[in-house]
Amino acid sequence: MPDSTVVGLHHEEEHHPELLHHFADPQQQRDASSLGMWVFLATEIMFFGGLFCAYLIYRRWYFGDFAAASKTINMGYGATNTAVLICSSLTVVLAVWAAQTARRTLLIGSLIITMLLGLTFLGIKGIEYRDKFVEHHVPGASFSFENEPVPGHPGQYANPSHAEIFFSLYFVMTGLHALHMIIGLGIFLWLLTMAWKGRFTPEYHTPVEIGGLYWHFVDIVWIYLFPLLYLIDRHP
Amino acid sequence: MYFAVFFALLVGTGLTVFAATLDLGRFNAAVALGIATIKATLVALFFMHVWQASEKLTKLVVIGALFFLLLLLGLTMSDYATRPWS
């Protein structure tokens, strides 16, 4: 029995080589991919949300100890990383625009710079983690946080146990964020490969758009992580 | 226009660092979160194109997710904020 849908499909595929066979037309495919990424980002909001919930509760309970712990992480590195990610979001936006307007060189260049900025972010993060390791601020057997003054309360010293909770959350939250960053780099490497092969056109560049959405989301998580973790109390 | 948003984001970052050095008491947290929210909103609206999104569904997904996040944070806090003994 002839399958008329198959005949119709081949017709579509001639015009749209990127059309997957279960979609009725390219617009449906684009809309599905876009909605899929947005819905996935919604799940990521809830994923990080659990950590923010834990953080907010303990910060409220142990504000002074958290402030003391926060003061020992390097604000300069954090601020630089924030700027790095903001720059990378700009290059992502440029990449999407380049794909929309068939500017291959700009597309490839933007993708590469985005990845370089991402690597920079991870590099700075690595330096921070190493600093924390050296200072015995990594939770676990060798954790030590003695004689750290509580900001704004002269004479008071931070409770090391509560500081350990801060650092536990610090490492889990920034660690998870860094993991998302690494995955983002993987995605962008794939996008770069596709762009290099010339697979993106003004008609079809959905992967760049949805990859961009993912990257911006990772940026937004950092926009919240930075003040919450690094800037609790920076009064001189 | 992207550059305007980019510039605003960098200014916001500088602002939040500066604000952290001021003693605003309880408002330090509010200011920091406020600036962060403005930055996040700028990224979402303009970099992620939510502002010009052709469909209401996109905005619904974003708002919906934020709603449930606030539910998680808010209702959990309602326990911690009303414990008379802690």
Added chain:
Amino acid sequence: MSMEIAIPQAVEQENYLNKEYGVWSWLLTTDHKRIALLYLISITFFFFIGGFFALLIRLELLTPAGDLVQADTYNKLFTMHGMVMVFFFLIPSIPAVLGNFLVPLMIGAKDLAFPRINLLSWYLYIIGGVMMLHCMLTGGVDTGWTFYAPFSTNFTNTKIVEAGLAIFVVGFSSILTGLNFVVTIHRMRAPGMTWSRLPLFIWAHYATSIIQLLGTPVIAVTIVMVAAERALHLGIFDPRLGGDPLLFQHLFWFYSHPAVYIMILPSMGIISEILACFSRKRIFGYTFVAFSSIAIAVFGFLVWAHHMFVAGMSVYAALVFSLLSYAVAVPSAIKVFNWTATLYKGSIHYDAPMLYAFGFLGLFTIGGLTGLFLAALGIDVHVTDTYFVVAHFHYIMVGGAVMGYLGGMHFWWPKISGRLYPEGWARLAALIVFIGFNLTFFPQFLLGYMGMPRRYYDYSHMPEFQVLNVLSTAGATVLGVGYLLPMIYFLWSMRYGKPASDNPWNAAGLEWKTASPPPTFNFEEEPVVTWEAYNYEELDAPHSEEVPVAR
């Protein structure tokens, strides 16, 4: 002149089952129908694993003394029973089997939006399942399926990290299924299939998917925190460091309460389909039932702390959660009323799916009402952590969700397999399940109210409870037989069952307008929908070709 050779059987049409043969055509398939069958085999396997643990629990409880297993072993038994049943059976079952199979068919699509992600979802389930099996075989977990801190993080010696990671992986399977359904339902409905023409099964799965998407990530990150705490000696939930065990409970139940709605909503969707078909009427109050599904999904996120009333939370917050827990019962009640109204003046047919639906209506109502008992703070203090709670949730999950699942499997079996199951045996099995279920779990309400605690292997200080426990164990045996029967006759029917027509029930719904079993791309031509859902008046009108099957 050509000689026509008489062929004993009609040449089988090409369908999704016979299109390709071979293991790889199954393991690398992106056809949602094949993936549904892969899930069917997997979750049935885990159902029997979970059931095996249940059997051991019930055997231990035959006598008041703890004489079958040791206390630690018993702890592992109820933990593994819970974890396997919740995460590897109940949560995936209907969405991954019937949802995967039917969602594209019911909306007139060729497949789900992301077929490869669908296959990934199954592989994640399998990976999580293998991890869980390995965990169980090498010692298991003894914390209860709720793995509360600080016991799970600091004091138990069992394999929390491995079990946690298994659940993490299978949680992503759940998230991806939900993502697929939401995008598919939004983007791939056939022309004319407006939201208000969707079968209630679709509304139910849409609501379920929202819960899967928004809730599962929270337990996922909680598992990450627990695993990190155990493996790296962090201190997030450690009271010795100032951590709060209740924070774990908040984060755990933020998912795990909505999770129970993941388990029941799809079943409610099935019931709507079955009741409409076997009373030959449209569902009364379609709009109310559709919106109630969404309401249950949203409200379900507002009530989680009712699992923590006696744990040490704020009484004022407990009052709020108690009130919200009453509110969440309202949409479920609306549905029960609407289903009952659907039956009124309907032309009732007592086929096996309908028997399961009737069972659902009664048992879900009892389960739901006892939930209201538990939502009341005063009563909860008395019955929390007793068998009353155990009976309550088994009435909903087994009396509700599993009955719905079985009813759905029977209803759509002709579509899935192209064969009819033996109706006589099916009705007998439904009856056995109903009797076995009530015999197992009704005594547990009494036991709980009289004070028998849950998770105790030894109740020799309350030997008067033995009679009810023996009844419960007897019931469990009967229930087991009831579950085995469909396994046998479904398999039997795949070879020896009568071939099914496109629409053996003369049911409404796009899935019945294509062959049984359907071709790989579901429809010969893209359907165009011009009728409302549950148009049984048209289907049963005198001029229609097909006559309702009287069996």
